[in-house]
Amino acid sequence: MLRDLTAAVQAHPALSIVVLGIAAFVAWAGRVRHRASRELKLPFLRFEDGDDSRQRYVTDSGTLFKIGYEKYLRHGQAFKMRNYIDELPPQVYLPLKYLDEVKSAPQAKLSFPYFSLLLFSQDHTGMAKQTDEAAHVIRTDLIRNQPFLYPGLEAERAAVIDEKLPRTPGEWQRRGHVKTVQNSSAYTSVEWQSVNPYPILAYIIARLAAKTTGSAELSRNDEWLGIMIGVTQTSMVAAHALRASWPWWTRWVARYVFPPVKKVLADRARAAEILRPILEERVAALHADDEKSERPNDGIQWLVEYYHARGKGARLTPELLAQNQLFYAMAAIHSSTAILLSVLYDLIDERHAHIKAELIDEIDQVHKEFGSWSRQAVSKLVKLDSFMKESQRIHYVGHARVTRAAKVPYTFKDGLHLPQGTMIQFLHSGPLQDPDYFPDPETFDPWRFLRKRQEGDPNKFQFASLSDTETTFGAGFHACPARNYASDVMKLVLVYLLTKYEIKYDSDSRRRPPETAHDSATMPNLATQILYRERRAS
Numbered sequence: 141m142l143r144d145l146t147a148a149v150q151a152h153p154a155l156s157i158v159v160l161g162i163a164a165f166v167a168w169a170g171r172v173r174h175r176a177s178r179e180l181k182l183p184f185l186r187f188e189d190g191d192d193s194r195q196r197y198v199t200d201s202g203t204l205f206k207i208g209y210e211k212y213l214r215h216g217q218a219f220k221m222r223n224y225i226d227e228l229p230p231q232v233y234l235p236l237k238y239l240d241e242v243k244s245a246p247q248a249k250l251s252f253p254y255f256s257l258l259l260f261s262q263d264h265t266g267m268a269k270q271t272d273e274a275a276h277v278i279r280t281d282l283i284r285n286q287p288f289l290y291p292g293l294e295a296e297r298a299a300v301i302d303e304k305l306p307r308t309p310g311e312w313q314r315r316g317h318v319k320t321v322q323n324s325s326a327y328t329s330v331e332w333q334s335v336n337p338y339p340i341l342a343y344i345i346a347r348l349a350a351k352t353t354g355s356a357e358l359s360r361n362d363e364w365l366g367i368m369i370g371v372t373q374t375s376m377v378a379a380h381a382l383r384a385s386w387p388w389w390t391r392w393v394a395r396y397v398f399p400p401v402k403k404v405l406a407d408r409a410r411a412a413e414i415l416r417p418i419l420e421e422r423v424a425a426l427h428a429d430d431e432k433s434e435r436p437n438d439g440i441q442w443l444v445e446y447y448h449a450r451g452k453g454a455r456l457t458p459e460l461l462a463q464n465q466l467f468y469a470m471a472a473i474h475s476s477t478a479i480l481l482s483v484l485y486d487l488i489d490e491r492h493a494h495i496k497a498e499l500i501d502e503i504d505q506v507h508k509e510f511g512s513w514s515r516q517a518v519s520k521l522v523k524l525d526s527f528m529k530e531s532q533r534i535h536y537v538g539h540a541r542v543t544r545a546a547k548v549p550y551t552f553k554d555g556l557h558l559p560q561g562t563m564i565q566f567l568h569s570g571p572l573q574d575p576d577y578f579p580d581p582e583t584f585d586p587w588r589f590l591r592k593r594q595e596g597d598p599n600k601f602q603f604a605s606l607s608d609t610e611t612t613f614g615a616g617f618h619a620c621p622a623r624n625y626a627s628d629v630m631k632l633v634l635v636y637l638l639t640k641y642e643i644k645y646d647s648d649s650r651r652r653p654p655e656t657a658h659d660s661a662t663m664p665n666l667a668t669q670i671l672y673r674e675r676r677a678s
């Protein structure tokens with residue numbers, strides 16, 4: 141790149157002014173970033189056993205988080221540590237005493253979307269950004285309409301799970317499963333099928349999410365589902381690849397020539413194309429204002445009506461609709477899938493066999509009482525709820541929550557100062573393992589949260605409840621507005637898996653495999669195979 145530039149300057153001397161200008165800008169920006177990092181007056185936590193390499197932060201940050209919690213956060217002291225993305229400022233972890241101030245800080249100062257923008261280089265990768273409208277629609281329309289969505293979700297859940305995990309010999313053959321069927325005479329399966337669960341669960345969740353926040357036709361469009369499931373991965377691959385090989389001041393060109401970024405943009409454009417006819421039809425129906433025809437009750441419609449109500453200035457284009465849909469997919473699919481898989485791993489762990497039996501009893505009783513899975517019926521699954529919460533307390537997905545970045549220099553009431561661009565977060569995993577908050581934290585106690593509900597407030601301590609010490613769904617104004625919906629969707633899937641299937645690990649070990657880690661992210665093991673077959677009456 142440098143040789144080409146030198147030749148160009150020799151051929152066109154006027155170019156040297158441009159080159160000098162860029163160089164001065166780069167040097168200035170570098171100094172500003174360096175200064176911002178120095179201004180952060182906090183203890184610097186690092187590995188002190190001789191290996192403080194970047195790779196160590198990718199694979200072993202969990203060790204450092206434990207030390208940071210015990211040494212600093214537990215005593216009300218913030219700390220900073222290296223960001224494995226070297227070009228970003230150090231990560232700052234705050235103790236709980238700052239949580240209330242962060243919850244109430246305006247978006248213009250401590251921002252959730254700005255954090256994502258910095259972390260994923262969104263300006264250069266084309267990754268869909270969050271819009272206020274997208275969050276608003278979930279906060280209002282999804283919550284208002286949630287009780288009416290259950291019959292559709294219940295039916296779709298059965299259809300998609302039957303399709304992805306066929307239970308009978310005839311179905312295996314029809315869907316191209318390769319295993320020999322040993323007992324094909326009866327309509328009961330006897331042979332176990334081996335599958336890798338993550339992609340299957342991701343597809344199930346994506347289809348249910350598409351039905352709710354998209355539309356019925358989108359939930360049956362495999363090309364659409366492929367884009368929605370893939371968007372998080374393609375965006376992250378683009379961000380990593382861009383940072384690895386492109387100096388930041390050249391990145392604006394990447395969208396024209398760099399394949400990983402072009403892939404993100406191509407998927408985005410294709411999503412807009414798929415949406416165009418659906419959007420046109422919905423807008424036409426709205427303008428026709430036909431009182432008799434029933435309006436769909438889904439995310440596309442909520443967005444169309446939201447923009448329509450805002451009037452002329454706010455036109456919902458296919459591109460904008462695609463952006464909002466891609467944001468929903470990133471918010472919904474992998475977060476739900478990872479938690480669902482993690483809970484499933486605990487359910488099929490041999491140490492929890494007796495608990496699983498109790499959960500199936502609870503499901504059977506509630507189903508007998510209600511006959512179908514309405515919102516009210518799902519809320520009666522209090523044991524399942526407690527089990528899921530305990531599972532996440534021990535096998536949490538991700539160490540960090542309530543992630544915000546300072547859009548402007550920000551000073552807390554006690555004087556702690558954050559330079560502009562500082563990325564702050566709270567250590568979700570810290571309090572979860574702290575005996576002051578959760579006695580005997582090492583023990584998997586499935587009814588821990590159920591007892592808390594029975595002894596204290598029945599509306600607190602639910603899987604989807606918010607609390608300062610358990611931040612699965614974040615905190616404050618930006619806490620996940622879809623948390624009750626997401627929790628119920630996971631329960632609907634688990635209910636079906638528990639009552640229609642027998643599931644176990646496809647390995648000698650019958651216990652959950654270790655988590656995988658990347659920086660502050662933790663995931664249930666993605667390589668594990670499980671065995672399933674139709675549940676037989678006991």
Ligand code: HEM
Binds near residue numbers: 275611
């Ligand atoms: C188990 C699944 C899910 C988990 C663990 C989860 C978790 C989160 C978290 C941690 C936040 C940030 C909160 C904060 O920093 O304070 C968030 C925000 C958000 N989530 Fe979820 N989420 C899940 C499912 C969903 C689903 C299904 C949707 C539906 C589209 C959704 C929509 C949103 C939106 C719109 C925001 C942004 C809210 C705002 O900025 O005001 N989430 N979620």
